Amino acid sequence: MRKQLQYTALAGMLVLPSFLGHGALVEAETTGKVASKDEVVYATLKANGELGPIYVVNTLDVARAGEILDFGKYESVKNLTDLTELEQVKEEIRLDASEKGKFFYQGNLPEGTELPWDVTVTYLLDGKKVEPADLAGKSGELEIFIETSENEGAGSVFYENYLLQVSLMLPNTYQDIEAADGMIANAGKNKQITFTVMPGQEEKMTVTATVKDFEFDGVQIAAVPSTLPIDTTGTESMTEDMGQLTDAIKQLNDGVAELESGVAELNDGAGQLRDGSSQYKNGIGKLNGSSAELVNASSSIQDALRKINAGLSGDAGQVDLTALAELPAGLTELAAGLKETADGMAVFKENYAKAYGALDGAIKEIPAKQLSEAEIAELYKSGANPATLDKLVASYSAAQKVKGTYNQTEQAFAAVEPSLTQMEAAVREMSGALSTIVGEISTSLKETDLSGFSELQKGISRLSANYGEFHSGLVGYTGGVGELSTSYGKLHAGLVELSDGTGELENGVVGLEDGTTELYEETKDLPEKMQDEIDKMIQEYDKSDFKPVSFVSPKNEKVSSVQFVIKTESIKKAEPETKEAEPEKKKGFWTLLKELFK
Known part of the structure; x- marks a missing residue:
């Protein structure tokens, strides 16, 4: 009886707790009644996973004592509750439950029985x-x-x-x-x-x-x-977070689209600025190229006036008025040249005003707020093409450098147009003065006689002296034009680089906008897709509606749970062989007697 109780206790410890609700209770046509049944399938595999012996420990919850009928394709059965023999006829196992409560018995499955899994x-x-x-x-x-x-x-x-x-x-x-x-x-x-x-x-x-x-x-x-049912309460916040992520990606995409539009306008303005600057550069180059001719002509006139003044300073009877008669024509040509120069400066001033206006407007379109290193780092984390971002950041840096340089030199640019206005007025005034002098000289030559020669001599002397100052001013003006032409060449090279940079910037932003658009298109349905995957996973792994079935026979209808305990053989070192001790030889009478006196 004690051994039977040990079997019962062992079976009770081996049976795992039931996770499932009881199945439908169908009374067998016997005197006893079973409320539910649990099956624990024990399988021993070889060390490599090959199938070995399988047995099942059945636990019957006896609601009414008496004879009970159970089913299973067993090779043999063993009562683990008491000493009562179990009766087995094919798949039917009859047992006599003497009292209510748990009844345990073991069924050994025949060789060749298969498990649901290959291991x-x-x-x-x-x-x-x-x-x-x-x-x-x-x-x-x-x-x-x-x-x-x-x-x-x-x-x-x-x-x-x-x-x-x-x-x-x-x-x-x-x-x-x-x-x-x-x-x-x-x-x-x-x-x-x-x-x-x-x-x-x-x-x-x-x-x-x-x-x-x-x-x-x-x-x-x-x-x-x-x-075990799957708790989905945490998935709602997860899908909400994913929705916020897709909203942020959409805002990023919209912002990049606006940036692309603004950069396109900036690039167009920079192109117009480059073209206007090119025209301005060519105009001032031509003006600078004609400065040498203008200075040479003025120098010739100055030399002629000096000679005339030197000739008139002698005896009136010895003066040759032929050279003086040629003076009005030279002065008239110089006056015309100055007028042409003034007209060129007017055109130059107009082109400069347009170029300067385009430059000022384009550079002011460059945002004054600068991106921090942290913001640029976040942009690189957005998933956009790194090569495109490199171009974007390089163009951004170039644009900020141009803006900074322009801010430092803006006053110089603004002072050019008033200076041109003053220079144009001065040149026109010189041209007008020369025309007046020509008129006075021509009149004087027509009306001159020796009595008025002293007045003519004084007038020519004053003209020669004043023209020296005019010539010095003209040389200074042409020198300024030369410096302006050289300096503007460097500025124009910078504007060309700016235009190239804004072109690369536009290409980079277009690529970035394509990338953010693609990213948004791929992620806009992410919350719904994620929820679908969660629902699919729940449907795949939530088996809470599963009703257990018997592993040993479909005839068992009161199955509460079926569980499997599978174990492979252990790998142990062989025990060392021990030699059997030689039997002690029996001692004789005299030997024993001697030992008594030792």
């Missing part, structure tokens, strides 16, 4: 496959590969609805224990490695370690129904 365990030592029997006591780099898959010959109901908990123990003395996708926990002097295989999934698990004097308790697999 394969492979061992590699130092990269070479080793048979389990040859692995005990070895040392080196160990790899254990555990594979689970569906056994299509055993039906799919358990494979589709049960999750597997695969665990194994390794001593803490082993080094570098690793398990990809597995959980490693301390369990006393051992490390416990646990993997979870979801329902309907094949899995390949790997454990690696550096072992010494290897021994192994085997792989343990518990298969239980995946009936």
Whole structure:
């Protein structure tokens, strides 16, 4: 009786708790009544996963004592509750429950019974496959590969609805224990490695370690129904966060589109500025090129006036007025040249005003607010093309440099147009003065006689002296034009670089806008897609509506739970052989007598 109680207690400890509700209660045509039934299937596999013996511990919840009928394709059965014999006829097992409560019995399944899962365990030592029997006591780099898959010959109901908990123990003395996708926990002097295989999934698990004097308790697999409902309350905030992300991406895309439009306008303005600057540069170049001729002509006039003045300073009777008569024509030509110069300066001033206006407007379009290094770093994290962003940042830096340079030289640019106005007025005034002088000289020559020669001499002397000042001013003016032409050449080169930079900037922003548009198109439906995936996952793994069925016979209708406990054989070193002690020789009478007196 004591041994029977031990069987009963052992069976009670082996049975895992039930996770499922009771099935429909159907009374058998017997005197006893069963409220529910639990089945725990125990399977021992060889060390490589090949199938070994299988038995089932059945737990019947007896609601009314008496004879009870159960079903199962067993090779043999054993009562684990009392000494009563069980009657087995084919698949029918009749038992006599003397009282209400739990009744345990074991059914041994016949050889060839298959589990719902195929299990394969492979061992590699130092990269070479080793048979389990040859692995005990070895040392080196160990790899254990555990594979689970569906056994299509055993039906799919358990494979589709049960999750597997695969665990194994390794001593803490082993080094570098690793398990990809597995959980490693301390369990006393051992490390416990646990993997979870979801329902309907094949899995390949790997454990690696550096072992010494290897021994192994085997792989343990518990298969239980995946009936715990999945809590989805946390998914709502997750999809909301994803929605905020897609909204932010849309705002980023809209902002980049506005940036692309503004950069396009900036690039157009820079192009117009470059073209106007080119015209201005060519005009001032021509003006500078004619300065030498203008100075040479003025120098000739100055020399002629000096000669005339020197000639008139002598005796009036000896003065040759022929050269003086040629003076009005030279002065008239110079006056015309100055007038042409003034007209050119007027055109030049007009073109400069347009170019300066375009330059000022384009540069002021460049945003004054500068991006921080943190903002640029965030832009690189947005997922845009890094090469495009490099061009964008380089163009942005160039634009900010041009804006800074312009801000420092803006007053100089603004002073050019008033200076041109003053220069034009001065040149026109000189041209008018020369025309007046020409008129006065011509009149004087027509009306001159020796009595008025002294007045003519004084007038020519004053003209020669004043013209020297005029010539000096003209030389200074042409020198200024030369410096302006040289300096503006450098400025124009900078404007060309600015135009090229804004062109690259526009191309970069266009690429960036394409990238953010593509990113938005790919992520705008992300919250809905994510929710669909969550719903799909819940539908795939939430088995809360699963109703258990018997593993041993479809005739069992009161099944509450069915669970599997699967274990591979251990790998142990062989026990050393011990020599049997030689039997002690029997001592004779005289020997015993001698020992008494020792």
